[in-house]
Amino acid sequence: MTINVQPTTEAMSRAAAAHAADILRAALDERGSATFVIATGNSQLGFLGHLVKAEGIDWSRTTMFHLDEYVGISIEHPASFVRYLQERFVQHVSPGTVHFIDGAASDPEAERRRIGSLLHDAGEVDVAFVGIGENGHLAFNDPPADFDTTDPFLLVQLDDACRRQQVGEGWFASLDMVPSQAITMSIRQIVAARRIVCTVPDERKAAAVADCLSERLPVSPERPASILRTHDECTVFLDAAAASRM
Numbered sequence: 412m413t414i415n416v417q418p419t420t421e422a423m424s425r426a427a428a429a430h431a432a433d434i435l436r437a438a439l440d441e442r443g444s445a446t447f448v449i450a451t452g453n454s455q456l457g458f459l460g461h462l463v464k465a466e467g468i469d470w471s472r473t474t475m476f477h478l479d480e481y482v483g484i485s486i487e488h489p490a491s492f493v494r495y496l497q498e499r500f501v502q503h504v505s506p507g508t509v510h511f512i513d514g515a516a517s518d519p520e521a522e523r524r525r526i527g528s529l530l531h532d533a534g535e536v537d538v539a540f541v542g543i544g545e546n547g548h549l550a551f552n553d554p555p556a557d558f559d560t561t562d563p564f565l566l567v568q569l570d571d572a573c574r575r576q577q578v579g580e581g582w583f584a585s586l587d588m589v590p591s592q593a594i595t596m597s598i599r600q601i602v603a604a605r606r607i608v609c610t611v612p613d614e615r616k617a618a619a620v621a622d623c624l625s626e627r628l629p630v631s632p633e634r635p636a637s638i639l640r641t642h643d644e645c646t647v648f649l650d651a652a653a654a655s656r657m
Contacts, residue, residue, distance in 0.1 A: 412645045414624065414657075420612040420650045424457030427610045427648035431458070431540060432465035434606050438537040439472055446474040448539040448596065448604065449500065450550070451492040453580045455542055456499070458610045458648075463503040470504040476530055478541065479551040479595035480512035482519045482566070490582040512564075512594050519566050523594050527563035530600070539596075539604035543611045543636040546572035547619040551595035556635035563600045567593055579615075598638055607645035609636075614652040621656035 415430075417423035438445035449459075480492045488494070493511045501509055510529050516522035530536075547554055553570040574589040583589045601607070611620055622628055623636040624647060630637040639645045649657075 412624070412640045412642055412647060414647050414649065414654075416649045416651065416654045418651050420457055420652075423610065423612055423648050423650040425461050427458045427608055427646075428461030428465060430646060430648070431462055431538065431608045432468060434538045434608070435465075435468050435473065439469055444472045444474070445537045446476070446533050446535070448476045448478050448536055448541075448601070449496065450478045450541045451495045452542055454610060454612055454616070455540070457612070458540070459499050463500060468504075471507045473506045474508040474533055475501070475506040475510065476526075476533070476536070476596075477511045478539075479593055480514040481590040482514055482592040482594060483590050484514040486515070490577065514590075514594070519592065519594060523562075523564045523566050526594070530563045530596075536604040538606040538608060539601050541601060541607060541609050543609065543616060543619055543623060544573060545576045545615055545619055546570065547623050547634045547636050548573055549598060549601060549636045549638065551593040552598050552635045554635055555632040556598050556638075558598050558632050558638065560597055561599055562597055565595055565597050567595055569593055598635060602638055602642050605644060607639065607642055609639060609645060609647040611647065611653045612650045614655060616653045617656040620649060620653050625657055 417426050435445050484491050486493045512526050513522050551567055553573050577583050577589050578586055623634045630640055
C-alpha cells in the first residue's frame with residue numbers, strides 16, 4: 412500500500428483520478444479491455460468528476476461493476492447508488508458493459524448470486540475504486556467484516572454507525588429511513604483486484620484512516636479497511652484533513 416496525501420480535497424481528487432486514468436489506459440493498451448469496480452458516496456464526487464474528463468480512455472472497451480447497493484432501494488430514490496452512478500459517471504463516459512446491483516430485486520439473495528456470477532465470468536478486475544467509511548468499513552463490509560468468504564458479493568446487515576453516516580451525508584432524512592441491509596462486494600473480492608485506488612477526504616474520516624492505515628494497530632476484521640495494507644498495488648489518496656491523525 413502507498414499513501415498519497417494532498418493539501419486539499421480538490422488536489423486529492425485530481426491526483427486520484429489521474430492515477431486511475433493511467434491504470435485504465437495501461438490495461439487497455441496491454442489487453443485491449445479493462446474491467447473496473449466503482450464506488451459511490453460523497454467521498455467519490457470529486458474523484459469521479461475528474462475521472463470522467465480524463466482523456467485517452469476508450470470507455471467502450473471497459474466493463475464496469477457496481478461495488479454495493481442498499482436492499483429495498485429503487486433507482487428513483489435519491490440515495491440509490493445506481494442513480495448516483497448513472498448521473499455522475501455512466502451518462503458521461505458510456506462504459507461498454509455496465510453491471511449494476513438491483514437493490515429493488517424481490518429476492519436479494521438471488522440478486523447477490525446473479526451479480527457474483529457475472530463478476531466471476533468477467534475474470535480478473537484491473538482496478539477497484541473504493542473509499543473508507545467513518546466506521547472503517549470497506550464497501551458495505553462493516554466491522555467485524557468477513558475476511559474469509561470467497562463469495563464475490565454478500566448480503567449484509569448495516570451497523571448503526573454506517574447508517575448514521577448516510578444520514579450525516581444528507582442521503583436520508585433520519586436513521587429509520589436508512590435501509591438495514593445491503594448487497595456488497597466482499598473483502599476478498601475487493602483485494603483480488605490487480606490495482607486499488609482508494610480516495611478518502613474529510614476530517615470526519617481521520618480517525619478511521621488512522622486506525623485502519625497506520626501500523627499502530629494490526630490488520631483486523633474490526634477495522635475492515637486495514638486489509639488495504641496487505642495489497643502491494645493499492646494507492647490511498649488522502650486530503651490533509653483525512654490524514655490529520657496519522
